[in-house]
Amino acid sequence: xITNRPVRSRSQRGIADPYxxxxxxxxxxxxxxxVSELAGITRYAGQVMTHASNALQQADVKFAELALSSGDEIxxxxxxxxxxxxxxxxxxxxxxxxLRTVLTAMRALPDLERMGHLAGHIAxxxxxxxxxxxxxxxxxxxxxxxxxxxxxxxxxxxxxxETRDRFSGERLARVDEEIDALxxxxxxxxxxxxxxxxxxxxxxxxxIGRYYERFADHAVAIAHxxxxxIAGRSPTRTKxxx
Numbered sequence: 001x002i003t004n005r006p007v008r009s010r011s012q013r014g015i016a017d018p019y020x021x022x023x024x025x026x027x028x029x030x031x032x033x034x035v036s037e038l039a040g041i042t043r044y045a046g047q048v049m050t051h052a053s054n055a056l057q058q059a060d061v062k063f064a065e066l067a068l069s070s071g072d073e074i075x076x077x078x079x080x081x082x083x084x085x086x087x088x089x090x091x092x093x094x095x096x097x098x099l100r101t102v103l104t105a106m107r108a109l110p111d112l113e114r115m116g117h118l119a120g121h122i123a124x125x126x127x128x129x130x131x132x133x134x135x136x137x138x139x140x141x142x143x144x145x146x147x148x149x150x151x152x153x154x155x156x157x158x159x160x161x162e163t164r165d166r167f168s169g170e171r172l173a174r175v176d177e178e179i180d181a182l183x184x185x186x187x188x189x190x191x192x193x194x195x196x197x198x199x200x201x202x203x204x205x206x207x208i209g210r211y212y213e214r215f216a217d218h219a220v221a222i223a224h225x226x227x228x229x230i231a232g233r234s235p236t237r238t239k240x241x242x
Contacts, residue, residue: 027092031101034084038105039161041077042222045115046154048074049215052122053147056208057140059126059133067123074116078109097229104229108161111218115154118215122208134204136197139189143205146182146212149175153219160223169224179216183209 048070055063085106088094094102125134135143153172160168186209189195190202 027088027094027098030084030088030092031094031098034081034088034105035101035161037077037081037084038108039158041074041081041112042108042158042161042219043155044070044077045074045112045119045219046151046158048116049119049122049147049151049154052119052126053144053151055123055126056134056147057144059129059131061127061130064123064127064130068120068127071116071120071123075113078113081105082109100229104225107228108222108225111221115215115218118211118218121211125204125208129204134201135208136201136205139186139205142182142186143208143212146179146209149179149182150212150216150219153216157219157222160226164226164230165223166227166230168226169220172220172223176216176220179213183213 048067051063051067051070054060055067085102088102092098128134133140153175156168156172156175159165160172186205190205195202
């Protein structure tokens with residue numbers, strides 16, 4: 001006998017609907033991928049600066065070209081992450097911490113692109129001055145120290161993204177202060193009356209010091225974004241705004 005009883009839904013029959021759970025898991029996987037990609041690009045920026053610094057210290061054009069091509073790749077990777085963020089915002093409408101995760105990634109991308117460009121600027125100076133080393137021998141150890149600190153900051157910023165370290169910005173800022181002190185030291189040497197190397201090496205040294213300083217500033221800015229992600233308040237801005 002056929003009856004006209006209404007067909008009850010899964011929820012009306014007390015059966016949990018698996019689709020919201022599945023969709024939520026997929027969304028969480030997308031967020032995890034986003035964070036992983038952001039950390040990976042940040043660490044890659046440190047690698048690009050390593051290539052640029054090797055080029056500088058060794059007057060090695062191969063390292064310079066590698067830094068330049070890798071810097072272009074950072075731009076492409078950042079654009080891919082930006083598109084992923086837009087897709088998540090449009091299709092998932094995230095809220096609270098999930099929304100802050102997406103916004104943190106979008107805010108960090110311009111810093112990452114600038115880091116790639118700044119490493120590229122150092123590589124370009126090396127290429128333009130080849131086969132000579134662009135900076136005189138007596139100040140190369142200062143730049144070697146600046147490069148070590150800048151590269152370390154990039155890797156520390158990547159680790160901060162992965163671990164959601166809300167205090168990373170303060171810690172990285174303290175390291176950045178040493179880079180600032182080294183740049184001031186370079187300027188004192190360049191403007192001393194007994195500087196023997198002329199204008200061109202002085203200009204190169206001043207520019208390269210600035211590029212290291214700003215690279216570090218952007219790494220610190222990325223770490224400060226983690227405070228926004230964790231605490232939900234606007235991150236402290238570093239002295240570099242572009």
